[in-house]
Amino acid sequence: xxxxxxxxxxxxxxxxxxRPSPKRSATVINLPSRASLTDDAYQAIxxxxxxxxxxxxxxxxxxxxxxxxxxxxxxxxxxxxxxANEGLVEVIPRHGMRVLPVSPLDMREIYEVLTALESAAAExxxxxxxxxxxxxxxxxxxxxxxxALKANDLDGWAAADERFHQGLVELTGNxxxxxxxxxxxxxxxxxxxxxxxxxxxxxxxxxEH
Amino acid sequence: xxxxxxxxxxxxxxxxxxRPSPKRSATVINLPSRASLTDDAYQAIxxxxxxxxxxxxxxxxxxxxxxxxxxxxxxxxxxxxxxANEGLVEVIPRHGMRVLPVSPLDMREIYEVLTALESAAAExxxxxxxxxxxxxxxxxxxxxxxxALKANDLDGWAAADERFHQGLVELTGNxxxxxxxxxxxxxxxxxxxxxxxxxxxxxxxxxEH
DNA sequence: GCGAAATTCAACGTATACATTAATAAACAC
DNA sequence: GTGTTTATTAATGTATACGTTGAATTTCGC
Numbered sequence: 001x002x003x004x005x006x007x008x009x010x011x012x013x014x015x016x017x018x019r020p021s022p023k024r025s026a027t028v029i030n031l032p033s034r035a036s037l038t039d040d041a042y043q044a045i046x047x048x049x050x051x052x053x054x055x056x057x058x059x060x061x062x063x064x065x066x067x068x069x070x071x072x073x074x075x076x077x078x079x080x081x082x083x084a085n086e087g088l089v090e091v092i093p094r095h096g097m098r099v100l101p102v103s104p105l106d107m108r109e110i111y112e113v114l115t116a117l118e119s120a121a122a123e124x125x126x127x128x129x130x131x132x133x134x135x136x137x138x139x140x141x142x143x144x145x146x147x148a149l150k151a152n153d154l155d156g157w158a159a160a161d162e163r164f165h166q167g168l169v170e171l172t173g174n175x176x177x178x179x180x181x182x183x184x185x186x187x188x189x190x191x192x193x194x195x196x197x198x199x200x201x202x203x204x205x206x207x208e209h
Numbered sequence: 210x211x212x213x214x215x216x217x218x219x220x221x222x223x224x225x226x227x228r229p230s231p232k233r234s235a236t237v238i239n240l241p242s243r244a245s246l247t248d249d250a251y252q253a254i255x256x257x258x259x260x261x262x263x264x265x266x267x268x269x270x271x272x273x274x275x276x277x278x279x280x281x282x283x284x285x286x287x288x289x290x291x292x293a294n295e296g297l298v299e300v301i302p303r304h305g306m307r308v309l310p311v312s313p314l315d316m317r318e319i320y321e322v323l324t325a326l327e328s329a330a331a332e333x334x335x336x337x338x339x340x341x342x343x344x345x346x347x348x349x350x351x352x353x354x355x356x357a358l359k360a361n362d363l364d365g366w367a368a369a370d371e372r373f374h375q376g377l378v379e380l381t382g383n384x385x386x387x388x389x390x391x392x393x394x395x396x397x398x399x400x401x402x403x404x405x406x407x408x409x410x411x412x413x414x415x416x417e418h
Numbered sequence: 419g420c421g422a423a424a425t426t427c428a429a430c431g432t433a434t435a436c437a438t439t440a441a442t443a444a445a446c447a448c
Numbered sequence: 449g450t451g452t453t454t455a456t457t458a459a460t461g462t463a464t465a466c467g468t469t470g471a472a473t474t475t476c477g478c
Contacts, residue, residue: 036461061429072463073430074283078290085294087388094429094470109385116329120321176318176396179296180389245431270459281433282460303440303459 037071041079044069049088049099050189056101064096087187107191110184117181118165124172137167158192246280250288253278258297258308259398265310273305296396316400319393326390327374333381346376367401 035043045065048054062080066073080097083089089097141164148156169181244252254274257263271289275282289306292298298306350373357365378390 038461063429074462074464077431078287078461081287081290082294085291093431096429106385109383112329112333112383113326113385113389116325117322120325124321174318174321176315176322176393180322180392183389183392184385247431272459283432283434286461287431302461305459 037075038078041065041069041071041075042082045076045079045083045097046088046186049083050186054099056099056190058099059092059095059097061096086183102187102190106187110187110191114165114181114184114188117177118168121169121172121174121177121181124174125168128172130171134171138164138171141167246284247287250274250278250280250284251291254285254288254292254306255297255395258292259395263308265308265399267308268301268304268306270305295392297399311396311399315396319396319400323374323390323393323397326386327377330378330381330383330386330390333383334377337381339380343380347373347380350376 045054054060062073062076065080066076069076080089080091083097084091088100090100091097141160144160145157145164148154148160165181169178172178254263263269271282271285274289275285278285289298289300292306293300297309299309300306350369353369354366354373357363357369374390378387381387
C-alpha cells in the first residue's frame with residue numbers, strides 16, 4: 001500500500017501564517033519533522049480545502065500556491081497530484097487546481113460506498129469475535145455519540161462518530177479496507193459540512209453484533 | 210490534453226539520450242492530442258508492473274526509469290506519486306521505487322473489500338430495477354463466464370469475470386463506487402496472477418436479483 | 419460595431435541545476 | 449582482523465530555467 005498518506009498528527013505548523021518571500025529562508029521554523037515540502041504543501045492545501053478557505057469551485061494557480069507557501073512549484077505540483085488522486089481537487093491544464101464541489105449526489109454516493117464498507121467491516125469484526133478490550137474504543141465512541149446526541153451537541157456527535165468509524169474499520173485489520181475508507185474520509189468530512197443529519201446510522205449494524 | 214511534443218534539438222547536446230523515441234515522422238498528419246510525458250511514464254511503468262517486467266519487490270531508481278523512458282526525472286516522479294497512491298509501488302527515499310508485493314493476505318483483503326463493494330453494487334442495481342437492455346452486458350458476461358468455466362478456459366473466465374465486475378459496478382452509476390473499484394483493479398489483476406481460483410463467486414449474488 | 423485574424427501574455431510541462439544527505443567505501447586506530 | 453571514524457558517492461528533494469501553447473487581448477477588415 002501506499003506510504004501512510006493518512007494524516008498523522010502533525011497539524012501544528014503545517015500552514016504558514018505569514019507570507020515570506022518566495023525564497024526559502026531561515027524564518028521557517030525547523031521542526032524535528034523531516035516532512036518533505038511536498039508533504040507540507042499537501043497538508044497545507046488540504047487543510048485549506050477542509051477548512052473552506054478554498055471553497056468548492058475555487059481555482060488557484062500553481063504559482064500562487066507556491067508563492068503562498070513560500071516554496072517552488074515543484075512540491076506544489078506533487079502535492080496537487082496527490083490531492084487530485086484523492087478526489088479533493090481537479091487539475092485543469094491552464095487554470096491551476098480547482099477545488100471539487102461536493103454535490104448532494106456525491107454525498108449520497110459516498111455514503112453508499114461507506115455504508116457498504118463499514119457493513120463489511122462490522123461483519124468481519126463479528127466473525128472474528130473480538131475481545132471486549134478491542135471493542136472498548138467502539139463502545140466508548142458509541143456511548144459518546146449517544147450522549148452528544150442527547151445534548152444536541154452536533155460537533156461532539158460528529159467527532160465521536162468519526163472515532164467510531166475509524167475504530168470500526170481499523171479493528172478489522174484489513175489495510176486495504178482502512179485505506180479505502182481513509183480515502184473517502186476527507187470527502188466525507190466536507191460533505192458533513194453540508195449535512196450532518198442526513199446520515200444513516202450504521203451504528204445499529206454493529207451494535208447488534 | 211495539450212500536445213506536448215517538445216523536444217528541441219539542443220536536447221541532443223545536453224543529454225546523451227540513447228532512446229530518441231520522441232521522434233515523429235513527418236508523414237503523420239493529424240495525430241490525436243498527445244498525452245503528457247507524465248501520463249506516458251505512468252502507463253509505461255504501470256504496464257511493466259502488471260506484466261511482471263518489474264516483479265514484486267523489484268526496486269528501480271528514478272534516474273534509471275527516466276533514462277529508460279528517455280525522459281527527465283520530473284515526469285517520472287509525478288508518475289510514481291500516482292502509482293504509489295494506487296498502491297502499486299512504494300517510494301523509498303533513497304532507493305527509488307519498489308514494486309509492492311501482493312501477499313496472500315493482501316489478496317484476501319482486496320477481495321473482502323471488493324466483495325463488499327460489489328455486493329452493494331448488486332443491491333443498488335436490484336433496487337433500481339434496471340431494464341433488460343441495461344442488464345444485457347451483465348448477462349452476456351455471466352454466460353461467457355459459465356461457458357469458459359466449462360471449457361476450463363481460465364483466461365477466458367477471467368476476462369469475462371472482469372467484464373462482469375466492471376459492468377456491474379458501472380451500471381450503478383455511482384462514480385465514487387466506480388472509482389473505488391477501479392482503484393483496486395490493478396492490484397486485483399496482479400493478485401489474480403497468483404490465484405485465479407481461490408476467488409469467491411459473487412455471480413450468484415446478482416443473478417438472483 | 420462585430421467577428422476574424424493576429425498578437426501578447428502567462429501558466430504550464432518538462433528539463434536541468436544544485437544542495438542535501440543517506441549509503442557506501444576508505445582510512446585508521448587498536 | 450575488527451570496530452569506528454572520516455571521506456566519497458550517488459540519489460534524492462527542491463529550485464529554477466525554458467520552450468510551448470491555450471487563453472486573453474488587440475488589431476483589422478467590413
